[in-house]
Amino acid sequence: MASGSARSCLEEAAALGSAPPVSYEESTMPPVDRSVVADLALFAGLGPAELDEVLREARSIRYPKDSAVFHQGAEADAFFVLLHGHLRVEKTTPQGQQIVVRYVSPGEIFGVAQALALKHYPATAVAAVDSIALCWPSAAWPRLTSKFPSLAANALQTVGSRLQDTQARVIEMSSEQVEQRVAHALLRLANQAGRKIETGVEIDFPISRQDVAEMTGTTLHTVSRILSAWEQRGLVEGGRQRIVLRDPHKLFALAEGRVPSERSGG
Amino acid sequence: MASGSARSCLEEAAALGSAPPVSYEESTMPPVDRSVVADLALFAGLGPAELDEVLREARSIRYPKDSAVFHQGAEADAFFVLLHGHLRVEKTTPQGQQIVVRYVSPGEIFGVAQALALKHYPATAVAAVDSIALCWPSAAWPRLTSKFPSLAANALQTVGSRLQDTQARVIEMSSEQVEQRVAHALLRLANQAGRKIETGVEIDFPISRQDVAEMTGTTLHTVSRILSAWEQRGLVEGGRQRIVLRDPHKLFALAEGRVPSERSGG
DNA sequence: TGCGCGATTTGCGTCAGGACAACGTTCTGG
DNA sequence: CCAGAACGTTGTCCTGACGCAAATCGCGCA
Numbered sequence: 001m002a003s004g005s006a007r008s009c010l011e012e013a014a015a016l017g018s019a020p021p022v023s024y025e026e027s028t029m030p031p032v033d034r035s036v037v038a039d040l041a042l043f044a045g046l047g048p049a050e051l052d053e054v055l056r057e058a059r060s061i062r063y064p065k066d067s068a069v070f071h072q073g074a075e076a077d078a079f080f081v082l083l084h085g086h087l088r089v090e091k092t093t094p095q096g097q098q099i100v101v102r103y104v105s106p107g108e109i110f111g112v113a114q115a116l117a118l119k120h121y122p123a124t125a126v127a128a129v130d131s132i133a134l135c136w137p138s139a140a141w142p143r144l145t146s147k148f149p150s151l152a153a154n155a156l157q158t159v160g161s162r163l164q165d166t167q168a169r170v171i172e173m174s175s176e177q178v179e180q181r182v183a184h185a186l187l188r189l190a191n192q193a194g195r196k197i198e199t200g201v202e203i204d205f206p207i208s209r210q211d212v213a214e215m216t217g218t219t220l221h222t223v224s225r226i227l228s229a230w231e232q233r234g235l236v237e238g239g240r241q242r243i244v245l246r247d248p249h250k251l252f253a254l255a256e257g258r259v260p261s262e263r264s265g266g
Numbered sequence: 267m268a269s270g271s272a273r274s275c276l277e278e279a280a281a282l283g284s285a286p287p288v289s290y291e292e293s294t295m296p297p298v299d300r301s302v303v304a305d306l307a308l309f310a311g312l313g314p315a316e317l318d319e320v321l322r323e324a325r326s327i328r329y330p331k332d333s334a335v336f337h338q339g340a341e342a343d344a345f346f347v348l349l350h351g352h353l354r355v356e357k358t359t360p361q362g363q364q365i366v367v368r369y370v371s372p373g374e375i376f377g378v379a380q381a382l383a384l385k386h387y388p389a390t391a392v393a394a395v396d397s398i399a400l401c402w403p404s405a406a407w408p409r410l411t412s413k414f415p416s417l418a419a420n421a422l423q424t425v426g427s428r429l430q431d432t433q434a435r436v437i438e439m440s441s442e443q444v445e446q447r448v449a450h451a452l453l454r455l456a457n458q459a460g461r462k463i464e465t466g467v468e469i470d471f472p473i474s475r476q477d478v479a480e481m482t483g484t485t486l487h488t489v490s491r492i493l494s495a496w497e498q499r500g501l502v503e504g505g506r507q508r509i510v511l512r513d514p515h516k517l518f519a520l521a522e523g524r525v526p527s528e529r530s531g532g
Numbered sequence: 533t534g535c536g537c538g539a540t541t542t543g544c545g546t547c548a549g550g551a552c553a554a555c556g557t558t559c560t561g562g
Numbered sequence: 563c564c565a566g567a568a569c570g571t572t573g574t575c576c577t578g579a580c581g582c583a584a585a586t587c588g589c590g591c592a
Contacts, residue, residue: 116426152418160382166432174483217440
């Protein structure tokens with residue numbers, strides 16, 4: 001609900017185009033240096049000159065923690081690549097319940113609604129920590145992809161792997177107990193945003209029990225209970241909006257189905 | 267497990283190329299006439315000549331009911347477009363449980379694993395009724411998309427809308443009761459494969475309670491109970507591997523959350 | 533340093549829905 | 563026409579997870 005204080009991509013662009021006294025940086029500073037994106041998967045296969053051409057239309061925008069990059073239902077006027085930070089992508093059901101769809105990590109393309117023939121963003125993206133993203137107007141997408149087919153191919157792969165993830169999640173929700181789903185969710189988070197510390201792997205951004213509940217289709221109460229039990233067994237280490245996996249291997253075994261949670265039997 | 271008796275796409279192609287006494291049809295018959303695919307969304311934007319070029323590499327294959335088009339885990343050596351019939355796409359969990367991922371309707375592209383950078387099919391596709399599909403070797407995909415960028419764009423939209431559907435399903439499973447999920451599943455099926463008959467809308471292919479259970483993450487027992495209750499209330503009409511929606515509107519209301527199932531309270 | 537709010541923990545009651553079991557019904561093949 | 567199998571229906575029991583509610587903790591801010 002805290003509507004972002006950050007300007008949207010198009011507002012930036014409009015300001016750039018219309019402001020009569022164009023400042024030095026705005027007129028001549030390349031929006032982004034290609035070194036920061038040269039090895040992103042999305043741009044694999046593009047030469048330096050081509051990269052510059054693509055980046056010429058981009059703007060770099062900073063999103064403070066808890067600000068929204070875009071809102072569910074808003075007109076999809078831009079697409080993005082995350083450079084730094086982490087975003088939480090969430091959907092709200094007609095009944096008002098929120099669901100965390102996924103987290104975006106640096107290097108990922110997101111908000112490509114226009115490429116999927118959507119006129120509006122299907123979800124809301126919120127900065128979980130201070131973040132920086134590149135941003136292009138949606139109108140640039142057809143032009144860029146027709147000129148650089150590898151962009152479309154790479155985007156297709158990205159969307160495809162996202163589809164795989166989402167289907168995996170459907171399967172988890174169909175076939176697994178809550179405890180296994182939570183384990184899977186944490187492992188996935190650690191995998192894509194884990195930071196190795198002495199006592200294990202820490203998830204690199206603030207995440208509440210509520211967030212985990214919204215990722216796994218359960219309630220914060222249940223998540224809290226599960227994490228408490230795991231903490232007693234030395235599997236994880238909790239804290240305010242903080243989770244450390246102390247024994248990812250054992251957690252994985254638990255996620256896979258064996259290793260009963262509490263039961264004495266077996 | 268009934269491994270299809272149908273030849274795979276590549277076996278067909280190999281047979282075509284290597285069989286010494288090439289028969290008349292095999293050597294000269296165009297694999298498919300463009301009239302049968304001219305108005306498929308996938309090929310929107312291609313001229314007749316281009317269409318012919320794309321179709322030149324395709325083969326048309328018939329899949330009898332219950333035969334597999336491809337198996338989960340098999341090498342992804344082809345991609346397909348369904349011309350006629352209906353396919354059930356299912357995944358098997360490591361624990362052996364099966365999940366129905368979706369149904370494929372005529373006109374849809376499927377099995378594009380290669381485009382998503384997968385070497386193996388992530389799911390199994392089985393003909394729910396006798397079906398016919400066009401089939402291209404996976405190797406043709408990069409060539410075709412680089413020559414006809416609209417193909418990639420269209421595929422991206424297809425995969426994107428599939429992603430939307432899957433996410434919608436995740437949200438349903440997170441936030442809805444079993445009964446609502448079953449209602450949603452039936453409405454979706456009716457929507458994409460419904461046939462209007464006197465008493466309502468019939469789902470156009472054989473579908474068992476087990477199948478519905480695998481779509482909604484529940485058990486066939488629960489599905490059976492729910493359908494029985496609905497039948498008593500005149501919402502649906504059952505039968506062996508057959509479901510007719512007699513009152514889609516009321517079913518929709520039920521799926522949306524209001525209209526309690528049984529409760530007497532108000 | 534003390535206050536206040538949001539995050540977290542935890543106990544308890546309840547119930548939807550899964551497990552088990554038995555039976556009825558409709559196809560299929562000989 | 564009959565046997566057998568696959569599909570579907572129903573009843574009973576039981577458990578895991580949700581809802582409610584209250585206590586507690588920890589961080590940020592003044």
